[in-house]
Amino acid sequence: MITKSLNIPPKEIFKSRDYVLVYExxxxxxNIKIERSVFDLINLDPGGVVVTATGTDSDFVSRYFTPQSSILEDPVTGSAxxxxxxxxxxRLGKNNLFSRLLSERGGQLYCENKNERVIVAxxxxxxxxxxIWIE
Known part of the structure; x- marks a missing residue:
């Protein structure tokens, strides 16, 4: 159902908390476009769909979409x-990565793989x- 809502089919699909769709x-x-009427029929609670590929001036790029949400595309999704x-x-054989988010607002993240955890800056x-006061 996810691929039917996308104008460009992914070359690979993986599942973690989110679906990770890898592109060429x-x-x-x-250029990814979401057919919202089809996409919103999907219930991924919790989670969403992240589309990703290697970048031209970064290690990788991504965008993040959540069906049945008031905001279809999250500008920068740290949890992904x-x-x-x-x-x-x-894939790239390195632990320090630079990523660009290609949402309308966009973003740049400096990432580090520490095996049991990740660092995002x-x-x-x-x-x-x-x-806030808690009594």
């Missing part, structure tokens, strides 16, 4: 990197600031 090129990832970092680290914009 960065250009494919940029728990799958992407070990995957690309193994980048810049963020403050959405809200405040204090």
């Amino acid at each position: 090129s960065e250009e494919d990832i940029k 990197y728990c799958s992407l970092i070990p995957f690309w680290s193994s 980048g810049t963020a914009k403050t959405y809200s600031a405040g204090h």
Whole structure:
């Protein structure tokens, strides 16, 4: 059902918490379009669909989509990197990776595979600031 909602078929499909769809090129990832009426028939709770490929000026690129969500495409999804970092680290034979997210807002992440955990770093914009007291 997932592939029927995409305009470009993936060359490989893997399953972790999310579905990881691997494509031939960065250009494919940029050009992915989701047929929302078909995509929203899928229930992946929890999880979503990450599309990924090697990058032209980065180690890899990705985009992240969640069916049945008010926001179809998450601009930068840190949790997806728990799958992407070990995957690309193994494929590329390196533990330190640079990734670009190709959502409309975009993002750049510096990643490290530490085997039992992953490190993800980048810049963020403050959405809200405040204090919370727990009694």
